[in-house]
Amino acid sequence: MKAISELKLPDNLRYTDDHEWAKPDGDTVRIGISDYAQDQLGDIVFVELPEVGSTFDKGAEFGTVESVKAVSELYMPMGGKVTAVNETLADEPERVNNDPYDSGWMIEIEASDAGEFDALKSKADYLEILKG
Amino acid sequence: METTIKSTPLNSWHRSNGANMADFGGYDMPLWYASVKDEHLAVLTAAGVFDTSHMAAVTVTGPKATDLLQHCFTNDLDACMGPSKKPLSPGRAVYGAFLDEKGHSIDDAIVFFMAAQNYFVVVNAGMGGAIADHLEKNRGGRDAVVLDLTDRLGKMDIQGPEAARILAPLLADPDAVFAGMPYFSFKGHYDPASPLADAVRLKDGTPILLSRTGYTGEFGFEIFLSPDKIGSLWEGLLDTGYAHGIKPCGLAARDSLRAGAVLPLSHQDIGHWPFINHPWPFALPFTADQTGFTKDFIGRAALENPDEVLFTQAFVGKDLRKIAAGEESRVLDADGRSIGTVLTCATDMGIGRADGRIFSVASPDRPEAFKARGLCCGFLKVDRKLSPGEHVDLADSRRKITVTITDDVRPDRTARKPFSEMIASR
Numbered sequence: 001m002k003a004i005s006e007l008k009l010p011d012n013l014r015y016t017d018d019h020e021w022a023k024p025d026g027d028t029v030r031i032g033i034s035d036y037a038q039d040q041l042g043d044i045v046f047v048e049l050p051e052v053g054s055t056f057d058k059g060a061e062f063g064t065v066e067s068v069k070a071v072s073e074l075y076m077p078m079g080g081k082v083t084a085v086n087e088t089l090a091d092e093p094e095r096v097n098n099d100p101y102d103s104g105w106m107i108e109i110e111a112s113d114a115g116e117f118d119a120l121k122s123k124a125d126y127l128e129i130l131k132g
Numbered sequence: 133m134e135t136t137i138k139s140t141p142l143n144s145w146h147r148s149n150g151a152n153m154a155d156f157g158g159y160d161m162p163l164w165y166a167s168v169k170d171e172h173l174a175v176l177t178a179a180g181v182f183d184t185s186h187m188a189a190v191t192v193t194g195p196k197a198t199d200l201l202q203h204c205f206t207n208d209l210d211a212c213m214g215p216s217k218k219p220l221s222p223g224r225a226v227y228g229a230f231l232d233e234k235g236h237s238i239d240d241a242i243v244f245f246m247a248a249q250n251y252f253v254v255v256n257a258g259m260g261g262a263i264a265d266h267l268e269k270n271r272g273g274r275d276a277v278v279l280d281l282t283d284r285l286g287k288m289d290i291q292g293p294e295a296a297r298i299l300a301p302l303l304a305d306p307d308a309v310f311a312g313m314p315y316f317s318f319k320g321h322y323d324p325a326s327p328l329a330d331a332v333r334l335k336d337g338t339p340i341l342l343s344r345t346g347y348t349g350e351f352g353f354e355i356f357l358s359p360d361k362i363g364s365l366w367e368g369l370l371d372t373g374y375a376h377g378i379k380p381c382g383l384a385a386r387d388s389l390r391a392g393a394v395l396p397l398s399h400q401d402i403g404h405w406p407f408i409n410h411p412w413p414f415a416l417p418f419t420a421d422q423t424g425f426t427k428d429f430i431g432r433a434a435l436e437n438p439d440e441v442l443f444t445q446a447f448v449g450k451d452l453r454k455i456a457a458g459e460e461s462r463v464l465d466a467d468g469r470s471i472g473t474v475l476t477c478a479t480d481m482g483i484g485r486a487d488g489r490i491f492s493v494a495s496p497d498r499p500e501a502f503k504a505r506g507l508c509c510g511f512l513k514v515d516r517k518l519s520p521g522e523h524v525d526l527a528d529s530r531r532k533i534t535v536t537i538t539d540d541v542r543p544d545r546t547a548r549k550p551f552s553e554m555i556a557s558r
Contacts, residue, residue: 001152043169045452045506068168068479
């Protein structure tokens with residue numbers, strides 16, 4: 001298990017209490033789970049993602065991530081319409097473990113309220129949660 | 133109430149090697165190190181070492197030791213070896229359970245026949261006291277001494293096809309040790325004072341009890357020794373095993389390996405319900421025609437006339453997706469009616485489906501392009517007997533999966549392979 005000081009938490013992302021991250025990318029926002037989340041879950045063996053075009057409110061469950069240990073829900077950091085999902089995770093779910101912020105991204109959304117991004121936690125605030 | 137969590141002699145090794153730790157049976161144990169999947173696969177294709185010092189043991193000795201165990205243990209020590217049901221002989225071990233009068237399991241166990249009037253009984257974490265009390269309470273006037281060895285022994289397992297090749301360089305006389313060592317046999321002793329101690333010694337002179345048993349379905353050993361010697365053996369095996377691909381493994385890999393090998397977890401797959409109608413009939417003293425029992429034992433009457441008829445059955449899924457097992461889970465028949473609960477639901481990451489059957493990463497006949505994606509598997513407790521091949525749905529609060537009732541899950545396991553095949557140079 002990684003010590004908190006070993007976790008990679010990029011400065012330019014925003015985080016949620018449920019350990020998702022959000023990153024603006026032009027008109028869309030990319031979403032995935034944090035280094036802390038993947039480390040806690042252990043080997044991720046299956047990722048269940050929504051259909052492109054589906055719409056979710058902030059906080060709604062958009063999929064599940066299955067590790068050898070357990071099945072966990074994924075929650076929307078911001079409301080919006082899914083514009084893309086990371087199809088490569090079907091064959092290589094381990095990307096979420098190896099590279100949670102880049103090739104292990106999960107969905108891309110068109111945010112219904114871009115202002116919700118600013119309400120998410122900064123790296124410093126997220127670290128406070130992890131430190132308990 | 134203050135609860136204290138115990139640790140094994142390898143605890144600091146686990147922590148300094150990045151293990152994800154959790155409480156299991158009252159002990160702070162490693163769940164996995166870097167990757168549970170890699171650990172599981174290492175045991176199928178190379179070897180893994182497991183810290184199992186959390187497990188407990190008791191000894192039963194004296195003129196009436198056999199009689200006491202015959203009274204309390206489900207298996208028939210006078211008729212349990214091989215198809216011809218020969219008596220257990222010194223140097224052999226047998227699996228069974230301790231039941232209460234209701235026929236419910238208190239714990240499962242392996243009984244090691246050390247020598248005349250001398251048995252070593254290995255039970256689960258935290259159960260040494262309970263089983264010692266149970267034996268003492270039911271001793272009657274029998275001339276036997278029961279001793280709880282909880283936390284007085286070190287135990288580790290090395291499991292996987294490379295286990296003997298990795299262990300050999302650490303043994304004083306590997307050729308003599310490995311000659312004549314079938315499945316469920318053992319040699320040596322953990323106690324330097326025992327006359328058996330000379331049978332197996334490490335190169336540094338440490339005596340060990342080396343048993344060809346385990347909890348993975350794969351070839352390998354359980355090793356009992358003095359707690360102060362376990363650290364050097366653990367590191368020694370990791371050193372000699374490095375070139376063979378050995379990995380330290382946590383309890384998560386142990387759980388997924390045993391589920392694929394159709395082995396039960398005590399207090400989860402067997403427990404407070406009648407210990408019968410399950411995939412482990414060899415743990416009971418059945419007559420050849422399976423209609424009666426060959427001896428009397430505590431719980432017999434209840435098994436012959438159970439107050440509730442329940443069936444424990446193994447299943448395998450279509451893919452690796454699982455549900456959360458436990459009281460909240462449901463087994464649903466074709467009409468959607470609940471017929472029971474899910475006891476264990478794990479993913480064996482070393483197996484997958486191809487050409488209409490299951491292969492393992494270690495199957496010699498696996499298709500060239502075979503990729504093990506993993507299959508969920510485990511045990512159900514249902515109110516009717518289901519046949520292998522039958523489908524049922526398993527549901528938790530989140531998802532429903534369709535699984536198949538089966539007799540076996542992971543093919544081409546190595547636990548029972550002839551020893552000679554496992555030491556031949558490759």
